[in-house]
Amino acid sequence: MDGRSVSAPPAAQTSRTPGAAFILKKALISAFVALVLFSLMIGVRTEAGPQGQLVYWTRFDDLAIMVAAVFGGSILVELLRRWWGPVDTVRVVPPSVQSALSLAGRLVAPVLLVFTFLVPVLFYNERYILDLAILVLTYVMLGWGLNVVVGLAGLLDLGYVAFYAVGAYSYALLATNFGLSFWICLPLAGILAAFWGVLLGFPVLRLRGDYLAIVTLAFGEIIRLVLINWQTLTGGPNGVTGIPRPTLFGIPLTPADDGLAALLGIEFSPTHRIVFLFYIILALALLTNWVTIRLRRLPLGRAWEALREDEVACRALGINTTTTKLTAFATGALFGGLAGAFFATRQGFISPESFTFHESALVLAIVVLGGMGSQLGVALAALAMIGGFELFRGLDQYRMLVFGMAMVLLMIWRPRGLVGHRAPTVFLKRSQTISSDLVKEGHG
């Protein structure tokens, strides 16, 4: 904070009340920069011709549209900024609104939970919404799992998708090679992923901050590359197909004579299985949440949070940072593995393509947008990110472009996440919410 007041240039004083000339000048500069940036990349289009030789053609109309859009956008942003006022202004909220907001805040979680339980009832006939809900819940679970590592223990993990992959492949390979059922493989997948978490934890014990980031990123890439190249075991880029579906106490959800529908004497519908999967992932996600909340009250969870706040002080107080870090990695990986096993059984088919760095970045974005350590925030952020991502499905190739822009804009708008505060785990006399500005992020 002190840095901001010092390094703020004097120009900021005048820019608080920008005149029309200033706005126009800024827009013109932006448009000129855009013209240079886009001149070759958009103004000229290259493509490999029929003889393999490169040809190009010009697209000056597109270029003009883009530059005009930047010009207009710049004016719009400047006007919005003028209307909104300086960023640092503290807005005083009247106490009545504050209490209403806090009441609403306390009600959000139970209402959301009840609504989630009712989703299959409300949208029984809408297959698309059910599928989307399962997807959102998978990411909620991944977000809560990564939250243990990043949000609680403050260890930056850019390779979380590796554990997701380990869980998915563990189930897929155990089920297709040995015919083990989903309910036996689920804990096995979790344990295997936790084991890999410890394996990753060992080399990174002494690393801090960005060294940790690159090692976890490299670890994620190593797992993916091995999955692609170890063709005899994993099927390489073709992946594993024919992964069996989960059963209800050994009763398959199929139209066969021994299927659940036949036993209950009702007509078979494929929606039964979707609803079943929905409740499995809901149970898994709630398990993650419950375990995390319980762990936070144990000495272990407190050690994680102490580690996040200050590693040196932690060691001085006699906390074993080695086991603290390893358990954080193992716990996070365990949940990632469980989510992975669920992903495999839901899809029925997995390939290394599902486990790219993009997934890690998405889950990390969910955790950070969720406010680093807030359980409700992570759930809301997962809903917003995955739901928003689905909204742009029609945009096809522009989807990732919009996604990236949204990530940048959200970070600029709310760098501390959508839910900016959370309840403390330990308190002296009465519980107060802490602004997330006061929660430290990990330095490894």
Added chain:
Amino acid sequence: MDYFAQQLINGLVLGSIYGLIAIGYTMVYGIVGMINFAHGDIFMIGGFIALITFLILVSFGLTAIPLILLIVLLVSMAITALYGWTVERIAYRPLRHSFRLAPMLSAIGMSFVLTNYSQVAQGARVKPVPPIITGGYTLHEGAEGFVVQLSNIQIIVVVTTIVLLALFTWLVSSTRLGRDMRACEQDQTMASLLGVDVDRTISMTFVIGAALAAVAGMMYLLYYGLVDFFMGFVAGIKAFTAAVLGGIGSLPGAMLGGLLIGLIETLWSAYFSVEYKDVAAFSILIVVLIFLPTGLLGRPEVEKV
């Protein structure tokens, strides 16, 4: 032995390209303390701009290869530098004093934006170019008929890298800008109190880093004869690995790390398996960091309570 010598040459050339990109990572890290995830994509944009400029120049009937190369180099450095500046201005400057993960996520988002921007703008297919610089020298002819060759393009890549490195070292050690950069690296608040324009210095860091990445992109285009929109991700991770391996924040470290990663990758492909070359590079990074947690030439971080 001849085979080994040939692989050594190839590895050094590849390492030079990685080193040029790694300098951008390490410079930004030294000053702002953040991982510029979009840097790999800046390299990719540099490659694309070099390709487009080259196409336009050729279609205008220019035939003098050295002149073409010079113009391509300058244009691609200039425009890519502007990309670096814009990225910093849009995505990083508003988050300068925010908490540490925010600029990193913003950078990841920017990397997605740049990757998909060039996919949308230039199409998803690989863009091949015919070899522009041909010929070379035979260094040694082995008994079994295996020849060790040093092609002209390899010479150009290595010489350009050395020249740029010398120029860059001079810039950092003996110019006003370099002194400002080193001052900002040590203490931004103090530097600004002493009259250093911190914002401008940071912008210039991004501009220089992007210009070096543009050179790397052009060298990549000349050496491999192709560009595609996804090449920034893999090259970016490798270069970042190189920067960390050498000790992030250290300029000689970045170059050393780049050369090491290039050599490991080439030798591993030559003697073991091509498929696992990246796994080998990443594994060696992890092994080195176990024993030297701040990289080969990095300064140990002082722990403060």
